[in-house]
Amino acid sequence: MEKIKKFFAGVKKEMERVRWPKKKDMVKYSIAVLVCIIFFAAFFVASDFIIAGARSLAEGLK
Numbered sequence: 001m002e003k004i005k006k007f008f009a010g011v012k013k014e015m016e017r018v019r020w021p022k023k024k025d026m027v028k029y030s031i032a033v034l035v036c037i038i039f040f041a042a043f044f045v046a047s048d049f050i051i052a053g054a055r056s057l058a059e060g061l062k
Contacts, residue, residue: 021029
């Protein structure tokens with residue numbers, strides 16, 4: 001039981017050292033993540049359509 005208390009005391013001490021981001025920074029980071037997700041989603045959808053189109057053309061030539 002003493003080990004558990006010591007563990008959580010250490011966790012609490014470490015959490016006090018953490019430098020938490022400000023709200024303004026979190027909004028910027030969240031927007032950056034959403035932009036990246038949208039960009040990569042569009043990229044993979046476009047890639048899928050291009051590959052599917054090329055595959056259809058290749059099958060049509062057989």
